[in-house]
Amino acid sequence: MTLTSLQRSQLAATLAAVALVAGAGGYYLAGSRNGAPAAGTPATPRKPLYYYDPMVPQEHYDNPDSLSSMGMKTIPKYADATSGQTAKPGVTVDPSAMQSLGIRLATATTGTLAGTLDVTGAIDFNQRDVAVIQSRATGFIQRVYGRAPGDIIRAGAPIADVLVPELGGAQNEYEAVRKTGDPSLIAAARQRLRLIGIPGGVAGGRGMTTIRSPIGGVIQTLDARAGVTLAPGQTLAQVNGLGTVWLNAAVPEVRASAVQVGQTATADLAGFPGERFTGRVIAILPTTQADSRTLTVRIELRNPGGRLRPGMFATVHLGGTSDTALLVPTEAVIRTGKRTLVMLADGKGRFRPAEVRIGREASGQTEILAGLAAGEKVVASGQFLLDSEASLTGIAARPITGDTN
Incomplete structure (x- = not known):
């Protein structure tokens, strides 16, 4: 995790506000008032091994008034108070300091994660409902009917009168x-x-015939002009039907398994507040968008009255089944780019990072596929401070395949 200069200063100030005392396998963030030792700490002062800045722990100083290379006041580092005992690695925080540090805990629980997936999409023409209007024989266009690309016409509407x-x-x-x-x-x-x-x-x-559109819809192209000579097979117009439209939804590739052809989908459009349109997934396109890492899911919607117009933006709700999963609050998950972590809490003020593998996310909950067990407590707020201290002091994260004790 990368911190700005201001964040470094705030972190160092927070750590300096509470005395850092040696803990088993890690640092002890012990709160004190007016210089008095916190509850549970020895009354007899201990001699520090050296003084250091948590932001640059590799620098050691003998003088408590020393300033680190970052210009921050140093704090004491004490010997391990539980030397000779088997201790768990971690960052220990005095319970009286947890509130001031903003640390809040949550429990990993087994629950139901809704299968609904909300994504965005756009309305497009149904490319299967297209009519290409052509000349069947050599002829001459004698009359056109004032059509233009973009016009909406009914089935049987005249396009041109042709002399054959x-x-x-x-x-x-x-x-x-x-x-x-x-x-x-x-x-x-x-x-x-x-x-x-x-x-x-x-x-x-x-010798005169009128060429008409076999379907109703919108004129996409129009090449009929008075006086033009036609050859057999020459295209005069192309018409796209509007009875149904396609809704192309962008689904993240990590959620590809949640979508299947044939499942129900609903859509909300800004142009029709309070109204929901229901359709069906008819195709999942075989290519992935490289820039957004999304799949295009094609949904067919009925379009009575032609109200749904290509280009409209929609919020798509892809329905699914609700599955049981191990869940933690999404805010408790730390994504470093290389791995995903949570900060474990043992209930006694000790915290240790643990690597996890996550799955789906919905309603502020994230599915844990591996790395946690039901009932374990994780830090839902203030975990970045603890993770920074653990990283600076070299506390290794519990691996997914490692011992959970």
């Missing part, structure tokens, strides 16, 4: 065949009209 020279001959052929009354010939002539692009196989005007 080939259509005139096909229509004449259909009329001639229809007069014969031969069902097979009539069906063949009608099929030819369908292939040219006449819906239902019947044209209303000689």
